[in-house]
Amino acid sequence: MTQIEKTAHDDGAAPTPTGEGLDARLVVQRGRFRLDATLKAAPGDVVALLGPNGAGKTTALRALAGLIPLTEGHLRLDGDSLEGMPPEARPVGVVFQDYLLFPHLTALDNVAFGPRCHGATKAESRAQATEWLERMGLAEHAGAKPRRLSGGQAQRVALARALATHPRLLLLDEPLAALDARTRLDVRAQLRRHLADFEAVAVLVTHDPLDAMVLADRLIVIEEGRVVQEGTPGDIARHPRTDYIAHLVGLNLYPGQAEGHTVRLDAGPAITTAEELTGPVFVTFPPSAVTLHRDRPTGASARNLWHCEVAGLETHGDQIRAALTGELPLTADLTTIAAAELGLHPGAAVWATVKAAQTHAYPA
Known part of the structure; x- marks a missing residue:
């Protein structure tokens, strides 16, 4: 039994499902912009959506979270359709770019908020939150409110809050963007360890190629609302197919017709x-x-x-x-x-x- 499944079993929550993972075709029409992207991921996969500003990454993430309705397509998680399901009812955890911690609550109560909303008693939810803060190395900051936390500490509280509900899909929206360069290096390594232990599907949105390469098992590159390339970080770095990707990985790229050498x-x-x-x-x-x-x-x-x-x-x-x-x-x-x-x-x-x-x- 994995650590996450063991925690879920011990604290009374349901174990993380080991179903089919994510199967989605996200079609969202917003004015003149159209997103049409297919996303598939197995349990345990960390997928990064990478692309320039305005490509449709955040639109895709909001559609997965239920914050934007699909115009067409489908959204299934472990074989269950999420279409039409309100955001709060979805088995989805979200870590926003600015973390969006409740400023009036302590770190402990921020993390306990999710389990409490899912029916746990106050004592049960705080016990679960305590365990998650210990796992994140934040036990000594349980009583601190967000304004007293560093950027890296706030990011880990937000991650703990998202994981405390044992989501089947974890969404991370530019999770390191608010950090300074030195903190980013440390938190990136910590986040990679936590994601490696996550048994469900994680989808990361970023415009930073280093975050994508370090954190994700697979990259999906979106430009102008469509998927232009997907594969492992190594494959995409070696074989870019658009100018945007070539620029990210630091290569000159030219299409042409080969005749021998x-x-x-x-x-x-x-x-x-x-x-x-x-x-x-x-x-x-x-x-x-x-x-x-x-x-x-x-x-x-x-x-x-x-x-x-x-x-x-x-x-x-x-x-x-x-x-x-x-x-x-x-x-x-x-x-x-x-x-x-x-x-x-x-x-x-x-x-x-x-x-x-x-x-x-x-x-x-």
Whole structure:
């Protein structure tokens, strides 16, 4: 018996179901915007919805929670339909971006609120809340009100409150967005441990690729209301299929048609690749694979050579990232010393080279 199932059994609540998980097609029409996304997850899965602002991530989460009605589609959890069921009756726990803790209640009573609403006595609900706070490492803060808690502590109280009702579906809306960088690092690791112990389905909404990669077993990328790619974090990082995903994982991405080791791009010149393929493909290479020259290089060591212009420069970690336009729009990373020696500035003409061995092509 898992720890969560054991706790549910010991405190009188029903054990976490081990049913079919989540099966949903979420269609929501709101004015000119239309969300049409299919989500499936097995019990124990952590799924991240990733996408740019306005893509439909939060709309999907609100539809799962019952806060927005479906225009079409279906929503089933462990084989049971949730359509038409009011939010408070759904076996769903939600951790909101700003946590939404009750400011007048202590941490203990915030966590006890859920079990109390589900029929537990005051003593039972507070006993369950005490156990959840201990599990979250917050036992000494049980009597503190939200204004006395740090961001990381408030996030864990909100998570404990959501889990205390033993939900079959846990929804997390940008759960780390309100934290500073240092706290975020610690809380991300703690949250990953808690999600690993969760036996039902968890759906995480985020625009942060690191949160998605660390916390989720599977990513579903949404752009303009539709799913554009899904898979494991590793697969998506290695094989991006849209410019948005390529930007997130730090790759230059180009679609084209492959003929052996040559890929003729849909927009731009040809690229010589390491792989030998035929038909529609994507080609990627990291900005670190790009070498810049002020004069056209001689010799044939670089099969890929393009005349470009510097469109912009920005600090990227301990390097300089150059955005280039011209024959092939791309980004290139170089050291501060190299940028200074090349005399780079917006408008400067450069030659960009990439070795075929540093490219990666895969079927579209």
